[in-house]
Amino acid sequence: MTVFLFLSLLLNVLIGCRSYLKLRRSRKLFSDRYAMVISMSSSMVLSLVLSLLCSFILPLSFSTLTILSTIVGGTIGIIFGVMVKLHSVLSGFFGGTMGGITGSMVGAVVLDPTLCGLPSINSSILFTNTITFSIFGTIISLISFWIIIYSIKV
Template sequence: MLIFLLTMLLINSLIGIWLFTGMFKKRKVFDDRFGMIMAACSGGIISFSISLQLAFLLPLSFSYISLINVIIGGSIGILFGSLVKFQSLLSGYFQGFIGAIMGTMLSAVTQDPSLCNLPIYYEESILHNMYYFSVFGTTLTMLTAYLIKYSMKV
């Protein structure tokens, strides 16, 4: 389980780095509106996936995990928002912040379904759900990265 989650975290991080470098090389080509949309989408989705993986990996309390994920998500959003203009830094921060909160909340409900008054069946079903949501987050990151790279070609 640990190796799988670390692999998913590494894949999501590498996709984020690859997407950022591709957008950084072509930042002069696209206009501000298109750049803000790309920065918001990529920052939000990548921070969602990375915070989901980190919350599954780190055995800390919920408040510490939330704080760590918000800092990481906000910095990812600022990083992607810095590609366009100064005004998009705040927008990128909020997109990264919201993505990190969503990933943290999804992982908290996956690990303890009783938070939303869902029935807890077995420990194995919780582990299976962690696998499924990890693969879902990575697939979502890959799909978003592909669509953003494709939109830069067109």
């Protein structure tokens, strides 16, 4: 399971790098509003999926993982915001931060459902939920970045 989660994390990092390079090449075509939407949505999706996968992989406490995910998400947002347009840095930062916090919370609930008052689960269902959420996150990442890249062509 750990190898699958690492491969999924690597795939999402490659998706993020590919979309960054594609958006960087065509950044002169963006209006200010479109640049803000792109920086917010791309940083939010990427940081959400990366923090979800990191919460499955890293054996850290919830507070440490949340702080780490917030910092990584904010950094991703700043990178995408600077790349697209300079005045969309703040929207990218907020999108990345919110994605990082949301991903760490979803990961914590998947690993321990009693946090939300749900009944506890056994290890086989935990394994299934972890794999399901990692596959779902990767699919969401692929679809959202495909839509962003497609919207440049239209």
